[in-house]
Amino acid sequence: MKSINVDLPEKLAEELARLVAAGWFHDEGEAVRVALVEFLGHRTAELQERFQREDIEWALREKQNAQR
Numbered sequence: 498m499k500s501i502n503v504d505l506p507e508k509l510a511e512e513l514a515r516l517v518a519a520g521w522f523h524d525e526g527e528a529v530r531v532a533l534v535e536f537l538g539h540r541t542a543e544l545q546e547r548f549q550r551e552d553i554e555w556a557l558r559e560k561q562n563a564q565r
Contacts, residue, residue, distance in 0.1 A: 503529065 513525055522528040
């Protein structure tokens with residue numbers, strides 16, 4: 498497993514600490530992992546579509562530049 502450091506706004510860090518203290522999560526790392534999994538689960542299709550659009554736009558720009 499890879500470790501990362503995350504800077505959080507103070508209010509978010511306090512809420513995270515409250516959730517852990519209340520027993521919702523074993524520790525802060527678990528809470529962050531769950532949040533990321535939830536985010537990706539809900540946004541994967543949206544993110545893929547956005548990246549595909551960006552790739553298509555890039556390819557079209559490259560094609561136009563090559564034709565000049």
